[in-house]
Amino acid sequence: MAIQASPGLKRSDAPDPEPDGQKRPAVSVRRRAARKDSGGLGRQTAWGPFFALPHGVGLALFTLLPIGASLWISLHNWPMMGQQKWLGLGNYQHLLADPIFGQVVLNTLLFVVLYVPMNLVVSLGLAAWLTPKIKGRHIFRIIFFIPAITPVVANVVVWRMLYQPGGLIDGLMQSTLGIHAPNFLGDEHWAMFSIVVMSVWQGFGYNMLIFSSALDAVPESLTEAAELDGARPWTVFYRIKLPMISPSIFFATMMTLITSFQVFAQPFIMTKGGPGTSTSTIVLFIYNQGFQFHQLGMASAAAWVLFVIILGITAVQFLGQKKWVHYDA
Amino acid sequence: MRKEALLAGVLALGLLGVTGCGSGSEPSNAGGKTDMTWAMWVGGTADQDAWQKVADTVNSKVPDVHITLQGSTFADYFTKMSTQLSSNSAPCLVAVQSLRTTALKDGLLPLDDLVKKNNVNLADFDKSMITGLSADGNLYGLPYDVGPMVMFYNKDKFKAAGLADPKPGWTTEEFLADAKKLSGAGKYAIAQNSADLNIESQVLAYNGGRVVGADGTINASDPQFAKGLQWVSDLTNVEKVAAPIAGGDSSFGNNEFLAGSTAMNIDGPWSLLDAKAKAKFNVGIVTLPAGSGGTATFSAGSGWGISKNCKTPDQAFKALETMTGPGMLGELATAGRALSARTAEQANWFDHAAIPGADATIKAASTTAVPMPSSPNSDQLGQLFNQYLVKSFNGQDSAAGVMKDIASQLPQ
The missing domain is CATH 3.40.190.10 (Periplasmic binding protein-like II)
Structure with a gap:
């Protein structure tokens, strides 16, 4: 904008804005200032790369180089120790034909399909409940947010104690109902569901905070007008508040979806991916391939498959947002 | 202008230097002593104290070496070590478990030449542990303990x-x-x-x-x-x-x-x-x-080796000799931490383990124990x-x- 405005200053026949109509020395002062600015801009341009260098070096070393390296590694048989061998797309072909990797992808999708809606419903529900009318809402907000800021490892260890045979849930069921609770983490039918429940507890606080802030920003005039027109609370929420916070819902959905595809700590600590492969997720598979089985090529290839899955789903979400996200509210 | 540009260039190069020299600090030479790190698994406070004592002993007895203990949990140790060994960023001194020798050997220095050069008598050690810490005919560690399950x-x-x-x-x-x-x-x-x-x-x-x-x-x-x-x-x-x-x-x-x-x-x-x-x-x-x-039963044990990327293997071996010497292993046995891999010092463990009947059990188990084999x-x-x-x-x-x-x- 500043560059577009500057030619105007250089026009000697430009009408003087001063009401007295007299030519004033201020114009030449402005010209000098403009020339000085332009010289400053030149100098700034010269300095620019130097200032960008630290960040540029960081980006190159810690982002671009690892991305390029992982793609290169994924095209090789790359044991952690020993000789590397060029495979081309061999690792990718192996992964696509590997029934274990297929199961791992399905497990990850199952986690995503269970976790994302549960997370959104719980966080949106609690955010809707925490209206300014609720006494001590700030305290509730903090309490609900605590699991999100506690280290996931600590959370997982505590939940493992709740879930294990003889743990809190089993103990309570024995003392009240006289029956044993299922072996939540040791039974392949329960293990994934148990991990999802723990993850929802751990993760809903962040989205709740986003939704709560977005709901607070909905103008009261809109909701009051609707109420005057006889709209019931559910209609106000569904027809006014929900569309108004749709950009926040879109953001939260997208971020939750991406992070849920990357789930690792919960199965890694609670089940090691078992029983069998029932809780093995893609990132856990990548970790095991890389650091337990020492096959860095296979691990990198799986990481690229995960990247493509996430990229595809994010793209679909961006395309679909036109139908339900209202930025013009 | 030129001066400013020069200064900016120097600053940028300095930053590059800072980002580029994050690793490779081992070993360093300070105060006439070669500093090196010793990677070891640690099971709790008692364990930590026992290993720290080993480090302190080396630091006081070996004149030109200073070692620093770097502890990890046993569950994480081998994941971390195999990554460090493969990326040439492992510390000089590393702990090796007999059943994992084959898996780690490519990152470890064969010790046979150093053993000969320093006249270490391998016959003083439990034979099964010398076998356990060997792979492809090379020795990759000096053992400190042995024991049957x-x-x-x-x-x-x-x-x-x-x-x-x-x-x-x-x-x-x-x-x-x-x-x-x-x-x-x-x-x-x-x-x-x-x-x-x-x-x-x-x-x-x-x-x-x-x-x-x-x-x-x-x-x-x-x-x-x-x-x-x-x-x-x-x-x-x-x-x-x-x-x-x-x-x-x-x-x-x-x-x-x-x-x-x-x-x-x-x-x-x-x-x-x-x-x-x-x-x-x-x-x-x-x-x-x-x-x-x-x-x-299976018997297993552990020892300490030298990583291939260690720049001062001779000093590291001096530390190893002290760590697995009769005095140190005798002390570890007396403390009850390790049933010594040196057969002569095993009696200390039996005398001080303070578990009645422990010697009879260990002797009975050891008689029939076979070394747990190592696999890649x-x-x-x-x-x-x-x-x-x-x-x-x-x-x-x-x-x-x-x-x-x-x-x-x-x-x-």
């Missing part, structure tokens, strides 16, 4: 159940009879454990079944091993004497035992110091219950045990079915 038991619980202390050589029938008396009303005599050394020793003692052959080849489809694993699994599903396992948690059995929830746990003599420090009951040890073939895929097998054995333990699949799944994922 044995059964730790809660003496107080046995007494409360009206049971006599089990004697070395007890059989699986005697074990089962005692276990039944120690179980019931939500209590179990023992907890299942999917850790490789534990489960493989238990099966070996029961029927001689092996998943890793003496030459290190893995045969996960071995029917005898599956039969033994089924017997172990039936302790939960049929006999109801072993606590089911929650998930891939290899510390569950040990935690339950130390908390007093179960009465027995399979472990090695290296854990006795930690068990005595943590348990609020009298700890006893006895041989693993013997099945059809008589008393049997031992980490992979261990991970698959953690993932799959829970299905067999909890009765969701047969032992043979589980071993078939494991076999399908191991390199043929």
Whole structure:
């Protein structure tokens, strides 16, 4: 904008804005200032790369180089120790034909399909409940947010104690109902569901905070007008508040979806991916391939498959947002 | 302008330098001493103190070396070490477990030349450990401890159940009879454990079944091993004497035992110091219950080696000599931390372990123990045990079915 405005200053026949109509020395002062600015801009341009260098070096070393390296590694048989061998797309072909990797992808999708809606419903529900009318809402907000800021490892260890045979849930069921609770983490039918429940507890606080802030920003005039027109609370929420916070819902959905595809700590600590492969997720598979089985090529290839899955789903979400996200509210 | 540009350039180069020199600081030479790091697994405060004492001894006795202890949990140690060794960022001194020598050897320095040069007499060490820390005819570590897998038991619980202390050589029938008396009303005599050394020793003692052959080849489809694993699994599903396992948690059995929830746990003599420090009951040890073939178990042990990327192997070896010397191993044995890999110092452990009958148990177990073989895929097998054995333990699949799944994922 500043560059577009500057030619105007250089026009000697430009009408003087001063009401007295007299030519004033201020114009030449402005010209000098403009020339000085332009010289400053030149100098700034010269300095620019130097200032960008630290960040540029960081980006190159810690982002671009690892991305390029992982793609290169994924095209090789790359044991952690020993000789590397060029495979081309061999690792990718192996992964696509590997029934274990297929199961791992399905497990990850199952986690995503269970976790994302549960997370959104719980966080949106609690955010809707925490209206300014609720006494001590700030305290509730903090309490609900605590699991999100506690280290996931600590959370997982505590939940493992709740879930294990003889743990809190089993103990309570024995003392009240006289029956044993299922072996939540040791039974392949329960293990994934148990991990999802723990993850929802751990993760809903962040989205709740986003939704709560977005709901607070909905103008009261809109909701009051609707109420005057006889709209019931559910209609106000569904027809006014929900569309108004749709950009926040879109953001939260997208971020939750991406992070849920990357789930690792919960199965890694609670089940090691078992029983069998029932809780093995893609990132856990990548970790095991890389650091337990020492096959860095296979691990990198799986990481690229995960990247493509996430990229595809994010793209679909961006395309679909036109139908339900209202930025013009 | 020129000056400013020059200054900016110098600053930028400085930053580049800072980002570029994050690693490779080992070893450094400060105050006439070569600094080096010693990577070791640490099981708790007692363990940490014992290892720190070793580091202090080296620092006071070896004039030109200063070592710093870098501890990790046992569960994380090998993941971390294999990554560090492969990226040439491992510390100079690294701990090696006998059953993982083959998996780590490519990142370790063969010690044979240094042993000759410094006249170290390998005959002073337990022969099985020299074999255990060797691969392809090269020695990759000097051992500090050795020991057969044995059964730790809660003496107080046995007494409360009206049971006599089990004697070395007890059989699986005697074990089962005692276990039944120690179980019931939500209590179990023992907890299942999917850790490789534990489960493989238990099966070996029961029927001689092996998943890793003496030459290190893995045969996960071995029917005898599956039969033994089924017997172990039936302790939960049929006999109801072993606590089911929650998930891939290899510390569950040990935690339950130390908390007093179960009465027995399979472990090695290296854990006795930690068990005595943590348990609020009298700890006893006895041989693993013997099945059809008589008393049997695997022995394992650990040592310390030098990473291939160590720039000062001669100094590192000097530290190793002190760490595994008679004085140091004698002290570790006296403290109860390690049943010395030097045969002459083993008596110290028996004298000071303060566990009545420990010597009889260890001697009986050692007589029949065979070294746990080392395989290049031992980490992979261990991970698959953690993932799959829970299905067999909890009765969701047969032992043979589980071993078939494991076999399908191991390199043929």
